[in-house]
Each structure stands twice: as C-alpha cells, then as structure tokens.
Amino acid sequence: xxxxxxxxxxxxxxxxxxxxxxxxxxxxxxxxxxxxxxxxxxxxxxxxxxxxxxxxxxxxxxxxxxxxxxxxxxxxxxxxxxxxxxxxxxxxxxxxxxxxxxxxxxxxxxxxxxxxxxxxxxxxxxxxxxxxxxxxxxxxxxxxxxxx
Amino acid sequence: xxxxxxxxxxxxxxxxxxxxxxxxxxxxxxxxxxxxxxxxxxxxxxxxxxxxxxxxxxxxxxxxxxxxxxxxxxxxxxxxxxxxxxxxxxxxxxxxxxxxxxxxxxxxxxxxxxxxxxxxxxxxxxxxxxxxxxxxxxxxxxxxxxxxxxxxxxxxxxxxxxxxxxxxxxxxxxxxxxxxxxxxxxxxxxxxxxxxxxxxxxxxxxxxxxxxxxxxxxxxxxxxxxxxxxxxxxxxxxxxxxxxxxxxxxxxxxxxxxxxxxxxxxxxxxxxxxxxxxxxxxxxxxxxxxxxxxxxxxxxxxxxxxxxxxxxxxxxxxxxxxxxxxxxxxxxxxxxxxxxxxxxxxxxxxxxxxxxxxxxxxxxxxxxxxxxxxxxxxxxxxxxxxxxxxxxxxxxxxxxxxxxxxxxxxxxxxxxxxxxxxxxxxxxxxxxxxxxxxxxxxxxxxxxxxxxxxxxxxxxxxxxxxxxxxxxxxxxxxxxxxxxxxxxxxxx
Numbered sequence: 031x032x033x034x035x036x037x038x039x040x041x042x043x044x045x046x047x048x049x050x051x052x053x054x055x056x057x058x059x060x061x062x063x064x065x066x067x068x069x070x071x072x073x074x075x076x077x078x079x080x081x082x083x084x085x086x087x088x089x090x091x092x093x094x095x096x097x098x099x100x101x102x103x104x105x106x107x108x109x110x111x112x113x114x115x116x117x118x119x120x121x122x123x124x125x126x127x128x129x130x131x132x133x134x135x136x137x138x139x140x141x142x143x144x145x146x147x148x149x150x151x152x153x154x155x156x157x158x159x160x161x162x163x164x165x166x167x168x169x170x171x172x173x174x175x176x177x178x
Numbered sequence: 179x180x181x182x183x184x185x186x187x188x189x190x191x192x193x194x195x196x197x198x199x200x201x202x203x204x205x206x207x208x209x210x211x212x213x214x215x216x217x218x219x220x221x222x223x224x225x226x227x228x229x230x231x232x233x234x235x236x237x238x239x240x241x242x243x244x245x246x247x248x249x250x251x252x253x254x255x256x257x258x259x260x261x262x263x264x265x266x267x268x269x270x271x272x273x274x275x276x277x278x279x280x281x282x283x284x285x286x287x288x289x290x291x292x293x294x295x296x297x298x299x300x301x302x303x304x305x306x307x308x309x310x311x312x313x314x315x316x317x318x319x320x321x322x323x324x325x326x327x328x329x330x331x332x333x334x335x336x337x338x339x340x341x342x343x344x345x346x347x348x349x350x351x352x353x354x355x356x357x358x359x360x361x362x363x364x365x366x367x368x369x370x371x372x373x374x375x376x377x378x379x380x381x382x383x384x385x386x387x388x389x390x391x392x393x394x395x396x397x398x399x400x401x402x403x404x405x406x407x408x409x410x411x412x413x414x415x416x417x418x419x420x421x422x423x424x425x426x427x428x429x430x431x432x433x434x435x436x437x438x439x440x441x442x443x444x445x446x447x448x449x450x451x452x453x454x455x456x457x458x459x460x461x462x463x464x465x466x467x468x469x470x471x472x473x474x475x476x477x478x479x480x481x482x483x484x485x486x487x488x489x490x491x492x493x494x495x496x497x498x499x500x501x502x503x504x505x506x507x508x509x510x511x512x513x514x515x516x517x518x519x520x521x522x523x524x525x526x527x528x529x530x531x532x533x534x535x536x537x538x539x540x541x542x543x544x545x546x547x548x549x550x551x552x553x554x555x556x557x558x559x560x561x562x563x564x565x566x567x568x569x570x571x572x573x574x575x576x577x578x579x580x581x582x583x584x585x586x587x588x589x590x591x592x593x594x595x596x597x598x599x600x601x602x603x604x605x606x607x608x609x610x611x612x613x614x615x616x617x618x619x620x621x622x623x624x625x626x627x628x629x630x631x632x633x634x635x636x637x638x639x640x641x642x643x644x645x646x647x648x649x650x651x652x653x654x655x656x657x658x659x660x661x662x663x664x665x666x667x668x669x670x
Contacts, residue, residue: 036602043343050350050365057362060624063632067357070620071350071364078346085339103396107597110395114388114569114590122583131570138566142399161567165574173226175578 036089044082050075113138127177132162187230188533194231195538198238199545205239206246207553208564209256211390213243214607215568217504218386222379222575229512230527234534236505237484241293241538244480245546246553248285248473253278253405253554261480264452268465268472275468277409279550284473286412286546287419288426292478293539295430296437296485300492301532307493308521314494316626317636321646323496323619326440328650330498330608332657340604348609351376352616359624371584378507379579380589381613385606387572388593391565393600399562410551418470425455425471429478436479437486440498451479481539488535492516492528495618500607503614510614511579 050071057068117134121127139154140146169175198220205216216239224232247262252269265285272281314322327349331341354365355375366372429451436447455475456465465472487502495517497503509516514527521528576589596606630636638644 032602035598039598039602043347053365057357057364058360060360063628063630064359064624065627067360067362067364070623071353074346074350074353078343078350081339081343081346085343088339099396106395106399107392110392110565111590111594113566114391114573117570118573118583118586118590122586127574131574135566135570138569139562142395142562142565143560144400157563161570165571168223169574169578173223173578175226177574177577 033089037086040082040086040089044079044086047075047078047080047082051079109141110138113141128162128166131165132158135161184529184533187530188537191231191234191530191534192537192541194227194235195238195534195541196545198235199242199538199542200549202239202242202244203246203249203542203545203549203553204242204556206243206262207249207557208246208559209250209254209557210394211564211568212247212260213240213501214386214504215390216243217501218382219568219572219575221382221504221507222572222579224508224511225579229509229514230530230534232508232512233505233531234538236508237488237531237535238538238541240484240501240505241481241542242545244293244484245286245289245477245542247480248289248477249282249550249553250557252281252285254403254557256403261448261476261483264448264476265473267452268467268469271466272468272470272473277411278554279409279411280414281468281473282410282546282550283412283414284418284422284470285477286543286550287414288422288429288474288477289481289546290539290543291426291474292430292433292481293484293542294536295427295478296434296482296488297532297536297539298485299434299482300485300488300535304489304493304528304532305521307489308518311494311518312522314518314642315636315640316622316629318640318642318646319494319496320619320622320626321637321643321650322494323615323622325646325650325653326496326498327608327612327615327619328653329440330611332653337603338657338661340602341608344599344604344606344608345612348612349616349619351381351609352613353620358617358621369584371582376588377576377580377582377585378510378613380576380585381592382504382507382610383572383576384589384592385596385610387568388589389596389600389606391569392593392597394561394565397561399565400560402560403557405554405557410554412547412550422470422474425459425475426478428455428458429475430482432475433479433482434486434489437483438489438498440490440496447479447483448476451475485535492531493518493521495520497611497614500610503611506614 054068054072054075058066060066060069113134117130120133121130124130135158136154139158140151143150143154169177201216201220202213205211206213217236220235220239224235227235244261247257248265248269251257251262251266252273255266255270257263257266269281269285327345331338331345350365352375354372356362356373357364363373432451432454433447436450452472452475455471456462459465459471461469487499491497491502491506495515497506506516514520573586573589576586577583579585599606626636627634638647
C-alpha cells in the first residue's frame with residue numbers, strides 16, 4: 031500500500047512542479063540584473079519535478095512497505111474528515127459558532143468514545159458544554175472576538 | 179530616578195507566560211502531541227496581544243514542553259516528546275527505586291538551570307553577534323538561510339528525497355502571492371484570498387494540529403493510560419542539587435551549542451548531553467540505574483537548547499527549527515522583523531524579551547513545583563476527548579486570525595495533505611521552516627543580483643560566503659555518501 035501511495039504522491043508532485051514551471055513562464059522578466067518574478071518559482075518547480083522523478087524511479091527499483099491501512103482505520107479517518115468538514119460547513123452556513131461547536135464536540139465524543147452507557151453520554155454532553163463555555167470565555171469575553 | 183516601567187510591563191506579560199507554560203507542559207506531557215501542537219494552538223491568540231506578550235507566550239510553550247516531556251517519560255515510561263527519551267534511562271529506575279517525585283525533581287531543577295544558562299548565553303551573545311551581522315551582505319544572508327535549509331534537509335529525515343520535496347513545497351508556498359519586487363501575482367490561481375500569501379496560522383494549524391488529530395483518529399482513541407501519582411513531591415535538598423551541578427553544566431553547554439545549529443534541535447542535544455555526562459562522570463557504571471546526573475544532564479540540555487535556538491534567530495533573523503519558525507510567525511504577525519536591525523532599532527523590545535525569557539524559566543520552576551501532579555493526572559485523558567477539542571480550538575483560532583472561512587477550509591485541506599505526507603515519511607517541519615525562509619531567500623538572492631548587476635560571482639565574493647558555500651557543499655556531499663553507503667548495505 032505504501033508503494034502505491036508513494037508513487038501517487040510522487041506523480042502528483044511531478045505534475046505540480048510541471049504546472050509551476052509552465053505558469054512561471056508567463057510571469058514578466060526582470061531587468062537591471064533582476065531574475066524576474068517567475069525565475070524563483072520556475073527553479074523550485076523544476077526542482078520538485080526532478081525530485082519526484084528521482085523518488086519515483088527509486089521506488090520502482092527498490093521499495094519496502096512499512097505500513098498497512100486497515101479498513102477500520104480508514105473508516106475512522108474518513109469519519110473524522112467528514113466531522114470536521116460538517117463542523118466548518120454548519121458554522122459557515124448558520125453563522126452560529128457556539129451551537130456548531132457544541133454539536134461537533136458532542137457528536138465527535140459520542141462517535142469516538144466506544145462506551146455509550148447513559149453515564150458516559152451525560153459526561154460527553156457535560157464536557158461539550160464546558161468546552162463551549164471555555165471557548166466563549168476565551169474568545170468572546172477575554173479576546174473580544176464576536177463569532178455570531 | 180529608577181525606571182520601573184520595565185517591571186510593570188513584565189508583570190503585565192506574566193498571565194501570557196503562565197498560559198504558555200501551562201499549555202506547554204500539558205502538551206509536552208501528552209505523548210504524541212508535543213510542543214509544536216501547543217505553539218500552534220496559541221499562535222492565533224497572539225493577534226489580540228502586544229508583540230512582546232505574544233512572543234513570550236509562545237516561548238513559554240517551548241520552554242514548558244521541554245519539561246513536560248519528562249513527566250510522561252518518568253511517570254508513564256513513555257516520553258511525551260522525542261527529546262525526553264534519554265531522561266527515561268535513569269528517570270524510570272529512580273522512580274521505581276526511590277519515588278517519581280524525586281526523579282521529576284532532578285528533571286525540574288535540570289530544566290530550570292539549563293533554561294537559565296541558555297538565557298544567560300542569549301543575553302550575553304545576541305548583541306555582539308547582531309552587531310557583527312550588520313556587515314553581512316544580501317549574498318551572505320542568502321547563503322546563510324540556504325545553509326539552514328540544506329542542514330535541515332540532510333538531518334530531518336532518513337529519506338533525503340522526501341526531505342528535499344518537503345523543503346521545495348515550503349519554498350513554493352512561500353512564493354504564493356504578490357511579488358514584492360514586480361507587483362506580479364504568483365501561483366494564486368486568481369484567488370484574491372491568496373494575494374497576501376497563504377495565511378500562516380492556517381498553514382501551521384493544518385500541518386501540525388489537524389494532521390495530528392487525523393493521525394490520532396486512526397490510533398487508539400479510547401486508551402486510558404494508567405498512572406501512579408503517589409510520591410510526587412519534587413523538592414530536592416541542597417546537597418542533592420549540588421550533586422548534579424557538573425552534569426547540569428555539561429548538559430547546558432551541549433544544549434546551547436546544538437541549539438545554535440540549524441536543524442539539530444533538542445532531541446540530538448539531550449542524547450549528546452546524556453552521553454557527555456556519562457563519559458565525564460566518576461560514577462559511569464551507575465548510569466542507567468537511576469543516577470541523578472542521567473536525568474539532570476538531558477533535561478538541562480533540552481531547556482538550554484531554547485536559548486541557543488533563539489540566538490541565530492534574534493541576531494540574524496534566520497530560524498533554525500520548526501518551533502522557532504512558528505514563533506517567527508508571531509513576529510511576522512506583529513510586523514517585527516528579527517535580525518541585527520531589531521537589536522539596534524528596538525532595544526527596549528529586545529530587553530523585554532530577554533527579561534521575559536528569564537521570568538519564563540523561573541515561572542516554569544514554580545509551576546512545575548506546584549502542578550506536576552496535575553499534569554501527571556492529565557495523562558489519563560483519552561484521545562477521544564483530546565482530538566475533537568484540539569480540532570475545535572485550532573480551527574476557531576484560524577478564523578480569529580483572519581475572519582475568513584477560506585482560511586479555515588485551507589487548514590483542513592492542508593491537514594489532510596500533511597497527514598498523507600507524515601504517514602509516508604515526509605518531514606513536515608521542513609515545510610514550515612522553508613515557508614518562513616522563502617521570502618528571506620528570494621529577496622536576498624534577487625537584491626544581491628540587482629546590486630551586482632546580474633553577476634553571479636557575488637555569491638562567492640567574500641570569505642564568509644565562500645565558507646557558507648563550502649559548508650553547504652560538505653553537508654550535501656556527506657548526505658549523498660550516507661545514502662550511497664546505506665543503499666550498498668541494503669543491497670548486500
């Protein structure tokens with residue numbers, strides 16, 4: 031799995047490096063000794079492309095896999111990304127920071143704390159409310175930030 | 179008439195220092211999180227503070243985390259940070275044979291004395307170095323920054339290619355935005371939100387906080403660590419303190435020396451200090467069995483590294499590690515340019531930093547004495563609580579820094595990318611250091627060429643630049659040789 035992911039990333043970086051080199055050609059050239067706005071990004075893009083090719087070649091010749099992603103780990107990872115995305119989206123769309131924060135924390139605690147006994151669910155709710163109150167104290171009362 | 183405004187300002191900064199220390203010791207103690215996540219979480223708050231308060235708060239996180247790492251190393255037998263690993267060698271046997279409090283006492287005294295040693299060296303040497311640095315040309319500054327990146331690429335990871343890619347990505351990210359010399363928009367994809375470059379807080383939160391949370395999510399989220407928080411009294415007698423003076427001094431010296439070097443950092447310094455203290459001790463055989471010097475030396479090295487790492491940053495404006503690069507972000511946020519000009523033009527600010535740094539170390543000692551048991555108990559908090567809390571506070575911090583949801587989404591996207599890079603062995607610390615150094619490198623390179631009317635020989639025209647060039651070449655050659663030898667060994 032690592033080899034495939036490594037190769038995928040090397041290809042992605044290679045494409046990114048090429049795109050930067052092409053984009054940099056369109057930037058104005060410098061004068062009076064200046065190398066121009068595009069020279070530095072072009073050099074870096076070329077470096078990225080070259081390093082990616084070296085990495086890809088090395089990986090093809092000799093590679094050892096050091097990790098395996100289990101299905102459960104992948105599910106946990108996707109769940110976390112979705113949870114964070116929904117927190118930001120809810121906050122952005124409703125404009126209600128404190129409400130979105132409590133909802134996110136409560137949902138995350140409930141999902142990730144595997145013991146879902148009534149006592150633990152109450153604890154999840156209490157910790158969510160305490161953290162939200164802490165955020166309100168720190169951001170709004172202390173730093174004067176108005177979220178809503 | 180004595181001017182007390184100085185002390186008043188220091189007193190005003192004490193709550194920020196206290197907050198930084200609390201967060202630093204807490205995150206340093208929690209295995210896997212560490213100082214960078216702590217600094218990342220507090221960086222957004224610095225927008226609402228004065229420059230000195232913000233920087234001292236972040237430095238306090240750095241100092242506090244160095245001690246915090248030892249708490250879990252001794253109490254939990256798992257080092258909270260990589261640099262606390264050598265502390266385990268004697269800390270764990272002493273905790274078992276005497277008490278955890280005694281081992282933590284040596285750790286706390288070592289950390290405090292090391293921190294004060296680092297502060298003394300910083301205060302004594304920063305100004306002379308800055309004065310000498312005023313003579314440096316743009317070409318010299320370019321080569322100095324380049325040397326930092328070359329060293330970092332060579333040392334940060336076992337995989338040189340991935341290390342270089344991380345540096346290149348950081349440099350590319352640093353070129354995004356409007357070019358200061360020509361006014362051209364570069365690599366912004368037409369997005370106005372990127373005209374000033376990517377939001378630094380967003381990048382730091384994505385790279386370190388969100389990627390760490392994603393890493394936690396694939397691990398054991400419900401694991402509750404068991405600790406025995408009995409006998410946590412960290413007091414030492416005068417005889418016990420004097421018994422480790424030599425090891426503390428050795429550790430402090432090693433720490434400052436390695437802190438100055440770019441890319442080396444506390445992990446190397448603490449191991450070197452342990453080895454040096456053992457070699458120079460009359461009781462060499464006692465090391466590994468609960469010898470106090472084996473705890474004091476690496477801890478003194480960890481904390482004196484902070485002063486050492488600040489030296490090239492404050493005097494030359496070049497950060498040498500990821501932590502200092504993030505602290506450099508606070509300087510950028512407040513429009514303060516570190517380097518020789520800062521020393522000359524703003525001596526009051528520098529004085530505030532120096533005195534605040536000493537106060538930070540003293541406060542760390544007081545907090546360590548009073549709250550070590552609390553920090554030890556915090557180790558039992560499961561990741562199922564920590565991960566969502568870190569996410570919520572770090573993303574809120576990104577929003578505070580700009581009031582723009584684009585930056586919050588950017589932090590998440592970078593977090594996903596950084597997670598992939600971390601599990602594949604890319605050192606993301608290189609990325610942040612390169613991002614901070616990119617404007618320094620490009621501006622000094624282009625300005626040197628403009629002054630020399632396009633003559634590239636300007637980069638090898640002075641003894642200093644030739645030395646820098648030579649050092650960079652030696653490090654690169656040594657790295658290539660190392661790779662070749664390892665490939666041969668793997669082949670055979």
